[in-house]
Amino acid sequence: MSRLAGGHSIIASKTTFDALAVESGEESEEEVLEVIPQLETPSPVDAKPTKSAIKKALKLARAEKRQRQKALARAQAGQVSSGNSVTSGDSPSITLVSLGDSTEFAKPIAEHDKSPLVVLPPPATTSPVNEPGRPDAKLNGTTETLAPLEPRPVAQEMPVSVPQPPVVAPLPPFVEADTKPVRSSQANHVTPPPQKQVEDSEKSKKRQSFLTRTLWTFIMIGGFIGLLLLGHAYMVLLVMLCQSLVYREVTALFSLKSTKPEAHDVDSHRGKDPWSKTLNWYFFAVTNYFLYGESIIYYFKHVVFADAQLLPFATNHRMISFILYTIGFMGFVMSLKKGYLKQQFGLFCWVHMSLLLIVVSSHFIVNNILEGLIWFWVPASLVICNDVFAYVWGITLGRTPLIKLSPKKTVEGFIGAFFSTILFGVLWGTYFMGFSYMICPVHDLGVSAWSSMQCTPNPVFIWREWQIWAPVSVFLSTLFGRTITTIPYAPYQFHLLFMSFFASLVAPFGGFFASGFKRAFNIKDFGHSIPGHGGMTDRMDCQFLMGVFTYVYYSSLIREHHVTVGSILQTIVSGLTVDEQLELVADLKRYLSGQGIMVP
Template sequence: MARPRKDVKFQHRGSNGKARRPSMSMSEISENASEPGSPTRNGALSKSEPATQDPPPQSEYEKKKQNFITRTIWTFVMIGGFFWALFAGHIYIIIVVTAVQIISFKEVIAISNVPSRARSLRFTKSLNWYFLGTTMYFLYGESVIYYFKHILLVDRILLPLATHHRFISFMLYIIGFVFFVSSLQKGHYKFQFNQFAWTHMALFLIVGQAHFVINNIFEGFIWFFLPVSLVITNDIFAYLCGITFGRTPLIKISPKKTWEGFLGAWFFTTLWGIGLTHIMSQYKYFICPVNDLGANIWTGLQCNPNPVFIPKTYTVPFIPQGLPIPATFTFMPVQLHVLVLASFASLIAPFGGFFASGLKRTFKIKDFGDSIPGHGGMTDRMDCQFIMGTIAFFYYSSFIAVHKTSVGSVLEAAITGLTPEEQVEVFKILGKHLVNQELIPSKVLEYVNAQFKR
């Protein structure tokens, strides 16, 4: 009978018929024990390699201290950058507003982008940015054409773009709409239409309102800076008054807000608005509409000031004689408008913040993002600014703006509403008028008429 070979090993089975786990050899044990951090049989760590300990967790005080330092540094950075852009000229402030609206749009859209990636809907994000670009092209074009039509309508290349701007913008939107419908996937219809509606809501609340903020810049820096500063002042004093003597909760969606802080901020915001307007109205750089995008604080602007910046004397009726109360007061009419704007900033604009708070609670997030270290997202800082800028624009257009015929509006009417023959006739009549006013020599008109007869 042949003997079994020495190198053949048999698996020993227990009583349950399962193979018993082979035991480790001493060499394997010693090898494993020599690895960094490998436990030995008694649970002790290898003496050759000391155990690596995690750093102690940061205390709550250290976290608040670090956040306060970061927040303070970035606050001064933002303030410094803002005032640099303000003094550098209108085009730089427009760039700042454009960057703010793009970042805010990105933060709001990012809330709903995560589910789209999970569903492998690759075109959702691209469509969001396409609609953003289309909307900005339309709104920026509307502003540029309105305020600079005297330049655009006399340029051979820009004239077709200006006269057909709305049709071009609409066709760009239609392209995106068709692409969206073509990208619909079975099983994701409800989600994709929710995304479509979410994108349009973001465009309306962010890009649409930023359009009015930019129009405020074109109308004069004071109509941009005043609403911005009123919101900031109201926010600061709402906090200070709230922590000082705030007792009564204001609204459930924002439990830290109090009635005392709400009303106290209204008072101090009004005082700030009156003082700031008095200072800014002394400089034409702040009160003149834009007629030169290259202007800055050193070159300044020239214009005939709006009548609201010219002091007027008002008589107070029904004051009995003999009382130590003046019967007349002299101040700029814009001071009365500041009272209204300060009330809007104190009573209406905070609801933009309440809306943003409700939106964050809906999605269970603390901040919209981390675009600004120590402050959270850009939207967290601008939630009240967008609605305040919109209010300021419509109030200015309705009660303050002086509507008069401009060179741009006359050119627009002549170019778009008259035939070439009628335009020539207008030119001849206007030339004759200028000769009669002795503004141009008669030989110039004679030469031009001779050229037309050829």
């Protein structure tokens, strides 16, 4: 509702402040603003306001609001409403504004007020504030008779003059804060890459990844065969290198950070325990010293116990290892800090689990090498073969997922790899069992493939004849045109069947275990040690499990326990005193002289 008095137009300006996001406090009545008809023409609506203009408008609106509140606080006659919203039925509310001959000030209001704005022409006569009648408002052909204003009682003894609100210049069109400047269509237009270009890019990436993976596969195979020909010592170094890389990748997954640092603890704000990595590698070194020391003492007794400098270390090896471990344990306890306790104990368990699964498994693989290269070369080849054939059969016939931890593994690939690995294992192992370099246990770490090695082979490598049942012999003789009464075989071939079963049915679960490990830490690969293949752990996950099985299988069912010079020498050195050893030497010389053997 509007009222004209003295050539001035009074409008309801609350919508203007609402559009400028100015809080209006707890007022319940509409605010009144007196505006002079001769208003300056505002900037065009479509003009782009600057940030300084917007800030200036907001500042001016706040100043106006403060002045108006002060004026209304001093006024005792109340506040006169100058605009009303007319609502008919379900139609939206309409704000009626009378501006006389000027409607320019309605633009800022109409832009931000959600209700439609109707500008009424000025009435012919002006009614006083306390006049019982008002002009009617015509809207859409209908006439709304507005209720007359009730006059407010004013004390006659103390007439109060209502101060006029300050005159405010029209505000520029308001632009919301989140409104972005309009740019040309050419600047915003981004031509999407054609579908063909996207497909070509994906194919190029896959081709590059395949070439990198294939190249490094041949590099690893070539390096593996080269070290195999160089000798047992180089194979042991290869296993130690692989276990070091795997241990580094696995322990790096455990990040030691303080979740509740103490305010008085300066070190807790560093976000990391400086001794964690040192202790990790200390326990790694001590474990390797103990395990590899045991292997050297067992397989090289004739060298260790005959050397005066190595003898103290050989006889006290386990005690030295225990003392070294105790020092590491004490160092761990001394490094405990507030804010890290739970994570430090978690890291302690993490390290020991890694030592058990990685270092101990590698120790068994080294023992397989020292028992004969064939016990390392063939099992490792079976795992590689099973992995390759599982991939080939999977992409060829794979339809049914095998396990959720590895979505790419299929039942068809698993079954196809099983039969392929059995056939490959029997043929591959039978071929290499004919080389003394592969089947002889090591007694000298300086030997290689070009050295002449002679040993008494294990009975499992000796060929035997299996007598065929007579009716079957007649049938085979008729079929092949020659007499067949026996079939040659070696017991090692039956052992190859069991190792092939394990490599194709059980060893893949080492890979599934590693896949679950990676999913737990939300990583794709354990590292980037091998381009195209990820980390060393991604390639050795099944080999550790296969190596442990081979050692247990060999030591339980195949190894022959003979009395050797090294074992007797170990018993003499560790069980006899010096006088008893001299007496044994004298008796041995007397025995050899009686046999006609000259002893120098």
